[in-house]
Amino acid sequence: MHQVTLGMIGGGTVGGGVYKALHTGGVSLLASRAGVRVRLKRIAVKAFDEPRKVEIPEKLLTTSWREVVEDPEVQIVVELAGGTTVAREMALAALRLGKPVVTANKALLSAHGEELFAAAREHGANLYYEASVAGGIPIIKALREGFIGNRIESIYGIVNGTCNYILSRMEAEGADFEEVLAEAQRLGYAEADPTLDVDGWDSQHKIGILASLAHGFWVRPEHIHVEGIRGIAQQDIRFARQLGYSIKLLGVVKRLRPKRRPDGSPAGTIQVAVYPALVPRQHVLASVSDSFNAVFVRGNVVGETLFYGRGAGQDPTASAVLADIADAALDLKHGVPDRVPAFRPHEQNGSVRPLGECVSRYYVRLTVTDRPGVLARVAAILGEARIGISSVMQPEGHEGRTVPLILMIHDAPNSAMQEALDRIRKLKVVHGPAVMYRVEDFEGGKD
Amino acid sequence: MHQVTLGMIGGGTVGGGVYKALHTGGVSLLASRAGVRVRLKRIAVKAFDEPRKVEIPEKLLTTSWREVVEDPEVQIVVELAGGTTVAREMALAALRLGKPVVTANKALLSAHGEELFAAAREHGANLYYEASVAGGIPIIKALREGFIGNRIESIYGIVNGTCNYILSRMEAEGADFEEVLAEAQRLGYAEADPTLDVDGWDSQHKIGILASLAHGFWVRPEHIHVEGIRGIAQQDIRFARQLGYSIKLLGVVKRLRPKRRPDGSPAGTIQVAVYPALVPRQHVLASVSDSFNAVFVRGNVVGETLFYGRGAGQDPTASAVLADIADAALDLKHGVPDRVPAFRPHEQNGSVRPLGECVSRYYVRLTVTDRPGVLARVAAILGEARIGISSVMQPEGHEGRTVPLILMIHDAPNSAMQEALDRIRKLKVVHGPAVMYRVEDFEGGKD
Numbered sequence: 024m025h026q027v028t029l030g031m032i033g034g035g036t037v038g039g040g041v042y043k044a045l046h047t048g049g050v051s052l053l054a055s056r057a058g059v060r061v062r063l064k065r066i067a068v069k070a071f072d073e074p075r076k077v078e079i080p081e082k083l084l085t086t087s088w089r090e091v092v093e094d095p096e097v098q099i100v101v102e103l104a105g106g107t108t109v110a111r112e113m114a115l116a117a118l119r120l121g122k123p124v125v126t127a128n129k130a131l132l133s134a135h136g137e138e139l140f141a142a143a144r145e146h147g148a149n150l151y152y153e154a155s156v157a158g159g160i161p162i163i164k165a166l167r168e169g170f171i172g173n174r175i176e177s178i179y180g181i182v183n184g185t186c187n188y189i190l191s192r193m194e195a196e197g198a199d200f201e202e203v204l205a206e207a208q209r210l211g212y213a214e215a216d217p218t219l220d221v222d223g224w225d226s227q228h229k230i231g232i233l234a235s236l237a238h239g240f241w242v243r244p245e246h247i248h249v250e251g252i253r254g255i256a257q258q259d260i261r262f263a264r265q266l267g268y269s270i271k272l273l274g275v276v277k278r279l280r281p282k283r284r285p286d287g288s289p290a291g292t293i294q295v296a297v298y299p300a301l302v303p304r305q306h307v308l309a310s311v312s313d314s315f316n317a318v319f320v321r322g323n324v325v326g327e328t329l330f331y332g333r334g335a336g337q338d339p340t341a342s343a344v345l346a347d348i349a350d351a352a353l354d355l356k357h358g359v360p361d362r363v364p365a366f367r368p369h370e371q372n373g374s375v376r377p378l379g380e381c382v383s384r385y386y387v388r389l390t391v392t393d394r395p396g397v398l399a400r401v402a403a404i405l406g407e408a409r410i411g412i413s414s415v416m417q418p419e420g421h422e423g424r425t426v427p428l429i430l431m432i433h434d435a436p437n438s439a440m441q442e443a444l445d446r447i448r449k450l451k452v453v454h455g456p457a458v459m460y461r462v463e464d465f466e467g468g469k470d
Numbered sequence: 471m472h473q474v475t476l477g478m479i480g481g482g483t484v485g486g487g488v489y490k491a492l493h494t495g496g497v498s499l500l501a502s503r504a505g506v507r508v509r510l511k512r513i514a515v516k517a518f519d520e521p522r523k524v525e526i527p528e529k530l531l532t533t534s535w536r537e538v539v540e541d542p543e544v545q546i547v548v549e550l551a552g553g554t555t556v557a558r559e560m561a562l563a564a565l566r567l568g569k570p571v572v573t574a575n576k577a578l579l580s581a582h583g584e585e586l587f588a589a590a591r592e593h594g595a596n597l598y599y600e601a602s603v604a605g606g607i608p609i610i611k612a613l614r615e616g617f618i619g620n621r622i623e624s625i626y627g628i629v630n631g632t633c634n635y636i637l638s639r640m641e642a643e644g645a646d647f648e649e650v651l652a653e654a655q656r657l658g659y660a661e662a663d664p665t666l667d668v669d670g671w672d673s674q675h676k677i678g679i680l681a682s683l684a685h686g687f688w689v690r691p692e693h694i695h696v697e698g699i700r701g702i703a704q705q706d707i708r709f710a711r712q713l714g715y716s717i718k719l720l721g722v723v724k725r726l727r728p729k730r731r732p733d734g735s736p737a738g739t740i741q742v743a744v745y746p747a748l749v750p751r752q753h754v755l756a757s758v759s760d761s762f763n764a765v766f767v768r769g770n771v772v773g774e775t776l777f778y779g780r781g782a783g784q785d786p787t788a789s790a791v792l793a794d795i796a797d798a799a800l801d802l803k804h805g806v807p808d809r810v811p812a813f814r815p816h817e818q819n820g821s822v823r824p825l826g827e828c829v830s831r832y833y834v835r836l837t838v839t840d841r842p843g844v845l846a847r848v849a850a851i852l853g854e855a856r857i858g859i860s861s862v863m864q865p866e867g868h869e870g871r872t873v874p875l876i877l878m879i880h881d882a883p884n885s886a887m888q889e890a891l892d893r894i895r896k897l898k899v900v901h902g903p904a905v906m907y908r909v910e911d912f913e914g915g916k917d
Binding site: 044045048049052053055056057058153159160161164165167168169170171172173174239307310311315322323324325326327328329330331332333338339341342343345346348349350353354357359362364367369370 | 502505779
């Protein structure tokens with residue numbers, strides 16, 4: 024049987040998971056199903072005496088990643104170190120030696136994707152990254168191969184398990200953000216420093232990768248508008264529920280109708296953003312709870328699809344890494360390093376339309392003085408901006424001088440909505456912030 | 471750019487969909503994303519003057535499938551004719567000429583899969599069949615490649631859109647089976663002869679293919695227990711709902727713990743069956759409604775996953791056919807006909823355990839005389855068979871001499887349950903049939 028030798032960088036959570044999965048069935052499954060026998064020869068770790076949940080025989084370990092990458096026997100480099108600086112160096116070093124790289128590193132791809140894919144092409148070695156988005160869900164393979172005959176109209180992804188866990192618990196228990204975050208940290212679902220997750224950066228990395236793959240040009244993180252979940256109040260989750268919605272942190276990619284700005288310049292072909300959004304409770308994405316991930320994809324031929332599973336954690340991520348190892352090993356066996364097109368830039372005129380120029384529906388909560396005429400003043404500002412109100416809710420049972428006023432707003436450009444809210448905020452009868460979340464109807468991009 | 475020439479057999483619903491998808495973007499997407507230009511040269515149809523929803527230029531048409539298969543320019547044969555007799559001949563003829571075959575034909579694979587895969591191996595041509603199961607959902611690719619490092623613990627598939635449509639409408643509208651079936655026929659969701667769908671045979675073909683792929687030996691249809699949805703009464707849907715369940719037609723594959731029978735013979739390694747089952751309403755499969763399909767897969771590494779989308783129809787099926795055409799074309803371009811292992815038989819000791827020897831939970835509805843002591847007699851029979859009752863419901867508001875009695879039953883072997891029900895049916899206080907449906911908790915195979 025054809026043999027392929029692996030080297031791995033990283034012996035932490037994911038690295039340990041891959042080691043375990045390979046040695047408790049993975050090696051023999053790959054042999055029987057793909058006809059390739061893989062051997063994990065060397066693992067580079069930070070230190071020999073790190074605490075490890077999965078025990079790895081010390082003879083496999085080294086603290087020098089170069090020893091792994093440069094070992095002439097090592098044919099595939101599995102990069103599970105994390106970070107974007109040394110990881111970039113490792114991946115480039117392997118690709119320059121013509122060795123295919125398997126990575127789970129979304130931050131690395133987000134920051135240096137273009138450079139890495141260019142290096143892969145130049146040196147005839149492939150880059151495999153199924154584990155970088157949505158853990159065990161084979162969404163990269165689905166977009167790249169399963170939907171190759173489709174124009175991707177829209178993608179809506181719940182791609183951060185920590186945020187989905189927090190929002191699910193807030194909805195189920197009526198608890199506040201800080202409380203649930205603390206609980207999630209105790210349970211190990213959230214990091215001690217939760218910024219990367221709760222402020223939306225992790226989702227940004229992942230949705231940028233999906234947008235790039237779907238639309239054929241590399242979407243840079245700085246073009247992706249990001250809002251996190253830190254500011255979400257319990258009352259907004261409650262009001263959303265009364266209106267028939269759940270609040271989810273979504274990564275959103277929409278294909279837009281081509282359009283020119285008044286000055287004649289093209290206005291961008293896709294929307295890419297991360298924000299908390301109201302999702303109709305009967306929509307299948309609303310039933311994705313706890314730390315599960317899901318990616319909803321609409322293709323022009325296939326219609327609506329959804330992919331659901333565990334988006335993070337040792338084992339689900341290891342499952343995706345093993346799939347990439349199998350693809351890389353088969354490509355080596357058959358001598359076809361570019362049989363699986365890793366990422367093929369093919370859309371010459373693709374660009375991201377700034378969110379301000381994109382259209383959304385909105386949920387708005389104001390805190391207003393409890394007296395007649397308030398709604399009229401708010402409605403007047405919206406009317407002047409040609410923004411339509413679809414419904415108004417003034418919840419009962421609030422006492423005191425101020426009351427919440429909930430508005431559901433028809434499709435309007437994000438910039439017009441922001442400007443109107445800025446004016447509304449300045450009204451004397453409006454107190455505190457004007458809370459605004461987008462509402463998604465999953466109808467895809469609108470002009 | 472590398473060119474690949476296709477020949478197609480079948481110009482009906484799916485054939486028309488593939489023609490349309492190729493010529494409204496598909497060809498250029500495959501060129502830009504995969505670097506292969508495909509050309510559809512010839513289409514064999516039953517008759518030139520058939521009515522067609524998608525118009526196909528007459529110069530492409532022929533009524534001789536051999537002309538397509540034997541055309542020396544045709545490199546890939548796309549078989550969309552349906553049926554199992556001539557379709558088998560067509561596929562074998564193409565494979566024997568060393569030409570890869572793309573098919574959407576689940577009945578063909580179910581009946582002749584072993585023979586076709588053997589012919590493919592013998593002649594160095596591959597067989598691609600993504601469209602044969604769950605339409606546009608890339609579930610074949612997910613099982614074959616995405617989860618290659620996993621042992622598949624269980625698969626639960628809603629793989630027949632007609633049945634799911636009927637059951638969803640029955641639940642939503644409180645209507646009876648015959649009424650909803652007639653409506654589905656009017657809307658084109660059900661065939662004039664609905665046997666293949668509502669009696670479970672179509673689901674049998676599909677779940678057999680998934681079981682074979684997941685477990686590495688070809689599962690023959692005659693080993694798959696099948697029950698359809700024809701007998702499902704409105705009251706059972708209502709009672710299930712009261713108990714917190716929806717009724718879905720499921721294709722079920724469970725990996726079982728190895729076991730020997732009292733006579734020492736091995737008892738079969740997997741369960742494969744099609745039956746209506748009670749699904750907890752909070753489970754993600756319960757939210758799959760109307761004509762949508764979904765496949766829930768549990769792998770030993772990846773954990774729980776779900777794939778959701780349109781399982782049939784012109785466009786979703788065309789999406790899957792285009793994905794296979796791209797794979798076949800890439801394999802031709804790179805000269806690697808077996809890069810994608812179509813189906814690799816690798817499990818020497820795999821076999822299907824008869825359903826009677828498998829364990830399930832059950833919902834049972836009896837129609838009993840409304841007088842004391844009835845439950846005691848039923849419970850005595852179950853007790854003698856060592857079958858445990860987990861709950862009993864006697865719905866209120868029923869008048870007359872007889873009342874429904876609902877029992878929820880703990881795990882018990884199917885044969886023991888059948889025998890007990892046969893005895894219960896003969897009790898004088900029990901009238902009419904004893905209705906029994908299995909209850910799925912998605913915990914995978916149990917001994």
